[in-house]
Amino acid sequence: MSVHLQRELETLKKSLLSLCALVEDQLESAMDALQNRDGAKAERVLQRDTEVDHREIEVEEECLKALALHQPVACDLRFLVSVLKMNKDLERIGDMAVNIARKAITVAGYSDVEIPFDLAGMWQKSRDMLRDSIDALVNRNARLAQRVCARDCEVNRMKKEIRQQAEDLLRSQPQRVVVWLALLAVARNLERIADHATNIAEDVIYLIEGRIVRHENTQ
Amino acid sequence: MRGPRLLWQVFLVYLATLAVMIAGLGWYASYVAREFYMDRKQAELETVAKMSESRICELLERGALPELREYCAELAQAISLRMTVILPSGQVMADTAQDPRQMDNHANRPEVQIALRGEAGRSTRFSHTVGQDQTYLAVPLRQAGSVAGVVRTSFPVQSLSDAIRAVYLRIALVGLAAVVAAGAVSLLVAKNITRPLEALRQGAERFARGELKHRLPRSGAEEIRMLAQSLNHMAADLDQRLETIVRQENEHQAVLTSMIEGVLAIDPRGAILSLNEACAEMLGVDARKARGRLVHESIRHAGLLSFVEEALTSSEPVERDLEATGPGKRWLHAQGTLLHDGQQRQIGGLIVLHDVTRMRHLEKIRRDFVANVSHELKTPITSIKGFVETLLHERLEDKENSFRFLGIILRQVNRLDAIIGDLLMLSRVERGSEEQTIELQCESLAEVLRAAVEMCEKKAEDKSIQLDLECPEDLQAEINAPLLEQAVTNLIDNAIKYSASGAAVGITALCEGQMVVIRVQDQGCGIEAVHLPRLFERFYRVDRARSRELGGTGLGLAIVKHIVAAHRGLVRVESAVGRGSTVFISLPQERTKNT
Numbered sequence: 168m169s170v171h172l173q174r175e176l177e178t179l180k181k182s183l184l185s186l187c188a189l190v191e192d193q194l195e196s197a198m199d200a201l202q203n204r205d206g207a208k209a210e211r212v213l214q215r216d217t218e219v220d221h222r223e224i225e226v227e228e229e230c231l232k233a234l235a236l237h238q239p240v241a242c243d244l245r246f247l248v249s250v251l252k253m254n255k256d257l258e259r260i261g262d263m264a265v266n267i268a269r270k271a272i273t274v275a276g277y278s279d280v281e282i283p284f285d286l287a288g289m290w291q292k293s294r295d296m297l298r299d300s301i302d303a304l305v306n307r308n309a310r311l312a313q314r315v316c317a318r319d320c321e322v323n324r325m326k327k328e329i330r331q332q333a334e335d336l337l338r339s340q341p342q343r344v345v346v347w348l349a350l351l352a353v354a355r356n357l358e359r360i361a362d363h364a365t366n367i368a369e370d371v372i373y374l375i376e377g378r379i380v381r382h383e384n385t386q
Numbered sequence: 387m388r389g390p391r392l393l394w395q396v397f398l399v400y401l402a403t404l405a406v407m408i409a410g411l412g413w414y415a416s417y418v419a420r421e422f423y424m425d426r427k428q429a430e431l432e433t434v435a436k437m438s439e440s441r442i443c444e445l446l447e448r449g450a451l452p453e454l455r456e457y458c459a460e461l462a463q464a465i466s467l468r469m470t471v472i473l474p475s476g477q478v479m480a481d482t483a484q485d486p487r488q489m490d491n492h493a494n495r496p497e498v499q500i501a502l503r504g505e506a507g508r509s510t511r512f513s514h515t516v517g518q519d520q521t522y523l524a525v526p527l528r529q530a531g532s533v534a535g536v537v538r539t540s541f542p543v544q545s546l547s548d549a550i551r552a553v554y555l556r557i558a559l560v561g562l563a564a565v566v567a568a569g570a571v572s573l574l575v576a577k578n579i580t581r582p583l584e585a586l587r588q589g590a591e592r593f594a595r596g597e598l599k600h601r602l603p604r605s606g607a608e609e610i611r612m613l614a615q616s617l618n619h620m621a622a623d624l625d626q627r628l629e630t631i632v633r634q635e636n637e638h639q640a641v642l643t644s645m646i647e648g649v650l651a652i653d654p655r656g657a658i659l660s661l662n663e664a665c666a667e668m669l670g671v672d673a674r675k676a677r678g679r680l681v682h683e684s685i686r687h688a689g690l691l692s693f694v695e696e697a698l699t700s701s702e703p704v705e706r707d708l709e710a711t712g713p714g715k716r717w718l719h720a721q722g723t724l725l726h727d728g729q730q731r732q733i734g735g736l737i738v739l740h741d742v743t744r745m746r747h748l749e750k751i752r753r754d755f756v757a758n759v760s761h762e763l764k765t766p767i768t769s770i771k772g773f774v775e776t777l778l779h780e781r782l783e784d785k786e787n788s789f790r791f792l793g794i795i796l797r798q799v800n801r802l803d804a805i806i807g808d809l810l811m812l813s814r815v816e817r818g819s820e821e822q823t824i825e826l827q828c829e830s831l832a833e834v835l836r837a838a839v840e841m842c843e844k845k846a847e848d849k850s851i852q853l854d855l856e857c858p859e860d861l862q863a864e865i866n867a868p869l870l871e872q873a874v875t876n877l878i879d880n881a882i883k884y885s886a887s888g889a890a891v892g893i894t895a896l897c898e899g900q901m902v903v904i905r906v907q908d909q910g911c912g913i914e915a916v917h918l919p920r921l922f923e924r925f926y927r928v929d930r931a932r933s934r935e936l937g938g939t940g941l942g943l944a945i946v947k948h949i950v951a952a953h954r955g956l957v958r959v960e961s962a963v964g965r966g967s968t969v970f971i972s973l974p975q976e977r978t979k980n981t
Contacts, residue, residue, distance in 0.1 A: 177680070181656060184682035185691050192688040298686075305683040 172237040176246060179229050183250055183257075186222045187301050190257050193219065193264035194297070194360070198290050201271035201353060204278045212268035219261035226254045242374075249374040253304070256363040256370075260297065263356045263363075270349040270356075277346050283336065284329045284350055286357070292322050293357045296364040303368060309375045315368035316380070322361035329354040393580045400572035401565070408561040412554075419553045423546065424508070428523050432506060434465055435525035435537045442471060442537065443529040446479065455480045467539040472498055472524075474533060492538075497524035501536040510543060519543035582606030586614060593617075598625035648718075648739035651725060652694060656680050659734060668710060668718060668739050690720070697722025697735045707742070716743045751923055758925035762805055762940065766798040801939075808941040812924070812948060815869065819952035826864040826953065828976075831895050831902065832857045834867050838874035839893065842882060849887050853878065857895040863902045863975045865953060873949040874904065876942040877969050881908035883938065884967075897975070901955075904971040912963040921959055922947040946971075 193212055200209035230251050233239070239247060274280075296315050303312035333351040337344060372380050438461055445454040454471065462469040462482040471480040476493025478486040492498050500507025501524035513520040524538040582605060589602040598621045602614040642649055648665025652658055657680050666673035669685050676684035681694055689708040696704050703723040710716040719740040727733045773791040782788050818824040835857050846853050874893070881891040889909040896903055913921065917928045925940035946969075950957040953973050961967035 177655070181680060181682045184680070184686065185688070188682070188686040188688040188691050191686060301686065 169237060172233070172239060172243065175229070175233045175237065176243060179226065179233065179247075179250055182222065182226050182229060183253065184301075184305070186219070186226060186254070186257050189215075189219055189222065190261045190264065191294075191297065191301075193261055194267070194294065197264045197267040197271060198294075200268060201274060202282070202287070204271075204275040206272050206275040209268040209271040209275065212271075213265055216261060216265045219258060223254055223258040223261075227251065230254070245374050245377060249370045252370045253367050256366045260360055260363050263360050266356045267353050270353050273349045274346055277343070280343060280346050282350060284332055284354065285325065286329070286350065286353060289322060289325045289329070289354060289357045292318065292325070293361040293364065296322070296361050297367070300364045300368040300371060303371045304374070307375055309372050312368040312371040312375075316365050316372075319361055319365045322358055326354050326358040391580075392583070393576050396576035396579065397569070397573050400576075401569045404568045404572070405565050408565055412557045412561045415557050416550065416554050420546070420550050423549060424521075427541075428506060428508065430465065431467075431523045431537075431539050432525050434461060434539075435527065438537070439527050439529075443527055443534050446471070446473070446527075446535055451479060455482075455486075458482050462539075465539070467541050470538040470540070471527075472536040472538060474502055474535060479535070495522070495524075495538075497522045497538060498536050500524065501526045501538070502533055504533055513540070521546065579607070582610040582614075586610065586617065589614075590617065593621050593624075598622070598628065646741075648737075648741075650681075650737040650739070651734060652681055652698070652737070653734040654698065654732070656682065656694070656698075658684060665739055668716070668741060670710075693720055693722060694735065694737065697724070697737060700724075714743075716741060717746045718742065755924050758940065759809070762925065763802065766802045766805075769798045770795050770802075805939045805941070808939045808945060811872070812941055812945050815945065815948040815952055819948060824866050824869065824952045826866055828862055828864050829867050830859070831861045831863055831865070831904070832859050834865065834871050835874060835893060835895060835904070837871050838878060841871075841875045842878040845879065845882050846891070849882060849885070851882050851885055851887070852890045854890060854892045856893070858897075861895055861897060861902065863973055865973065866949075869949045869952065873946045873971070874906065876946050877906040877971075880938075880942060881906055881910065881967075884908065884910035886910065898972075900975055901972045902975050904973070905968060907966065907968040909966040912965055913959065913961040913967055914963055915961075918959055918961065922957070 193215060196208055197212045199205065200212065230247050234247055237243075274282075296318055299311055300315045302308070303315065330351065333347050333354075336347050340347075369380050372378070438457070441457060442454065445457060458469045458471060458480045459482050468483045469481070470478060470486075470492070472478050472492050476491040476498065478489040478492055480486055481489060493502075495509070497507035497509040504526050506526075507524040508522065510519060510521045512518070519542065520540045521543055522538055522540040524536050526533045527535040527537055585605075586602060589600060592600045600621070601618050604611045604614045604618075642660075642662040645662055645664055648662060648668045650658065650661045650665050657678060658676050661671075661673055661676060663673060666676065669687065669690070671684050682691060685691070687708070687710070689706075693704070693706050693708065696706075700722075701724070703721060705719070705721050708718045708720050710718050719742045721738045721740075723736050724732050725734045725736045773795050777788060777791055780788070815824070835855055839853050839855050842853065878891060878893065885891060885908045891909075892905070892907040894905045894907075896905075913928055917926075920926050921928075922943045924944040926943075927938075927940055947957055950971055950973070955971060955973035957969065957971050959967060959969050
């Protein structure tokens with residue numbers, strides 16, 4: 168086990184975790200901006216997305232360098248492959264955060280309208296799924312990762328509910344169509360965040376156990 | 387690699403030396419015995435020769451060979467040896483084992499040659515005649531001073547060997563016994579040396595396991611005893627040093643654990659060297675799980691992670707404000723610097739976290755207050771200014787409007803007066819509470835409440851609101867009557883303001899244990915939960931527009947809060963949107979002895 172390779176892998180782990188922290192922060196800020204109609208905060212989320220993109224590219228380049236220089240095998244190879252995949256998912260989640268922030272700016276203009284959907288509940292579930300999937304990575308806990316995969320259907324259900332409610336509101340209060348559509352978009356983004364969190368969890372399982380569990384949970 | 391055991395080294399060396407020496411001794415003894423035996427045999431033969439010398443010579447001279455042979459046979463039988471008589475020429479005259487006429491000339495035989503020279507001769511060789519090894523002893527026969535012949539006896543070597551063997555055996559047995567005995571003794575001696583060493587070794591192992599209170603036995607040889615003593619001193623010394631170190635470590639830990647500030651130490655790699663309880667609580671991590679892991683793994687806070695990077699790479703200390711994730715919104719002030727060990731080498735970084743949430747909150751309140759005061763005062767003044775300018779401009783020509791404007795100006799001035807009056811009252815109460823100059827006296831509560839209700843009666847009537855007062859007549863408490871009246875008035879005022887027409891406002895007072903509780907309840911529009919924590923802040927309004935419309939200064943509840951504080955009491959609000967609010971004032975009935 169080459170010392171250089173070990174150091175590379177550790178640096179890579181740190182970079183990935185920094186990216187995780189950044190993305191989680193972005194999401195938190197975006198949802199906060201939405202719920203408190205804080206346009207300035209949403210702007211900051213938009214600006215910070217370039218940093219997310221830069222870090223994603225950094226991580227990818229580090230991975231490729233490690234693969235080329237050290238040609239690792241077995242668990243090290245699995246680690247690098249998993250990092251490459253999780254990296255992509257994290258960047259996509261970052262994009263979701265940007266989308267939510269944009270909608271937050273839209274909704275901030277309608278400070279008198281209450282949010283009628285249970286976005287807070289959905290957000291909590293998605294956020295917990297993301298946090299747990301990264302915890303599973305950090306603590307190498309395959310069982311936790313499995314549980315994350317199982318929670319995805321719950322979020323999907325919530326989104327369907329919200330969509331139904333949105334349809335009703337579009338009919339009953341059409342003057343606020345801008346707000347309803349923005350909030351519906353947020354719900355869609357939250358559902359996709361949950362999907363990406365599930366992907367990350369599946370990558371973690373692959374990393375730990377070496378088996379690919381995708382598409383096993385089709386309902 | 388294991389070296390040879392001392393025991394075997396000592397014992398085996400002794401044993402080997404002893405065995406070699408005894409073997410050598412034994413061999414030498416056998417050799418000496420053999421020589422002795424031979425010499426004795428030789429002496430015996432010489433005696434026989436001497437004694438038979440004259441007779442044999444006589445017989446030889448006469449040439450009486452048969453008689454010679456007979457005589458030899460007799461002698462030979464007596465000494466049980468083979469006997470031969472040889473002339474100086476070498477011719478064999480008589481032999482007890484063989485016919486001499488068939489024997490060849492014996493002059494060349496070594497022993498005969500020696501005997502012919504006049505001395506006893508001896509030789510050992512294989513005899514064709516008899517077919518085995520024989521030893522020959524030849525002795526000269528003297529007659530008249532010259533050698534007349536040689537008498538030679540011989541006997542098989544075997545017989546000598548047989549005789550010697552018995553001696554050998556006895557010597558060997560004794561030797562073996564000696565070796566065994568000596569071996570046993572040397573084993574004992576060796577064991578005596580190694581046993582104390584073994585005890586020392588076991589003692590040293592107990593030291594290694596940490597039992598530094600154990601003491602080695604000081605027995606055995608002087609050298610061993612000295613060694614044991616030195617080791618005991620060393621153990622005592624180590625024990626003391628370890629105790630000191632452990633004590634210091636415990637003191638450090640105690641300091642770190644009790645600190646309010648969070649302390650986080652990281653190594654150059656980014657792994658957490660240590661973090662104290664305060665830090666773990668601020669960042670929402672489990673201290674035990676976090677130690678030793680990378681900071682990126684345990685604390686997923688983007689701001690903190692980038693701060694850590696900065697602290698590790700910067701030569702100057704760095705500071706930053708961070709927003710903490712975790713329960714509630716908290717603000718942390720982080721200071722980072724490089725960590726140096728005793729030799730000034732950099733071994734990582736040190737981060738100190740201060741929880742500045744409260745300070746920020748207070749700052750925010752202060753900022754808001756200043757902004758609010760400016761705004762509240764500016765608005766009426768702007769209005770007054772505007773109308774005065776208009777009046778001056780129109781030169782009081784339009785009497786109707788002039789009166790109207792002056793009315794407005796008066797209202798605004800009253801408003802300013804009210805605001806400033808409330809601010810002064812607030813300031814007074816605050817100062818009084820701080821300097822403890824507010825006097826409390828034991829008085830009837832019912833009086834105070836009745837006075838308050840009276841103050842508000844007019845306003846209640848205007849809105850057709852009913853004021854219900856319930857208070858036991860005998861209820862007393864240590865209060866400052868005018869201030870408490872003011873507070874209750876403010877509460878009733880609020881209740882009236884925010885209730886719809888025709889509603890009821892209930893004022894009750896009762897005794898709960900050591901406390902007196904005054905309750906003002908309305909059926910108004912209620913207050914949302916999110917506003918409750920900030921309700922008693924100066925100028926805090928739930929609904930800005932509506933509140934000003936109703937004529938409030940925004941300071942009413944702040945005044946209530948400070949008056950209640952001056953009474954060492956507590957005030958809280960319960961509210962349900964759409965149903966109403968209730969304000970509870972709890973006052974201690976008696977002033978506690980220790981203030």
